[in-house]
Amino acid sequence: MDYLDFSKVIYTGDKQNNEPHGTGIMRFESGCTYRGGFKCGQFDGDGELEFPEGKLIGKWDNGRQLEYRIIFRDELEFQEGKWDYITPSDRRYYNEITNRVPVAASREKPNDFKNESEMRVKETK
Known part of the structure; x- marks a missing residue:
């Protein structure tokens, strides 16, 4: 049994040392879904986090978000400074x-x- 079993997260994809590593899909209990890259269990590289109101398309480095775009369900894209x-x-x-x-x-x-x-x-x- 690994940490994903305890966190109520469903993960399908590449693993290394029983952790998400490579490309995969992670579904959270809240209904959010992340599709993209992982490194040692953390978001890494390009990925898309989908939530009920829309999605966040971003780039991560070892769990730290570097870039992002937020697009709501009605196709409105959040643009900082231009809201x-x-x-x-x-x-x-x-x-x-x-x-x-x-x-x-x-x-x-x-x-x-x-x-x-x-x-x-x-x-x-």
Whole structure:
């Protein structure tokens, strides 16, 4: 029995000294999956970490991440310093900006909605 049995991680691929070493696929209990290179049980070289919201494509050196790209399920790619979505000045999601889903009415014309006190006045009449 090796350390992978205790960690609830499922690994298929190359091994050396009973550890992931070479190329393989590691599935975590959380549902995330890593496909790529390993060295002495750690991510090494090129790899792709897939998670429910998207994926991280990166390059590792003996477990230390050197480079990365994050791509969300809706194909939006995170670019540090160029992030224009869900900011204090614009609360819309990427799919709303690209018109893949309609913008919520409350974000389009907030003045069209009555506040609670105006609604109560109409109800009592």
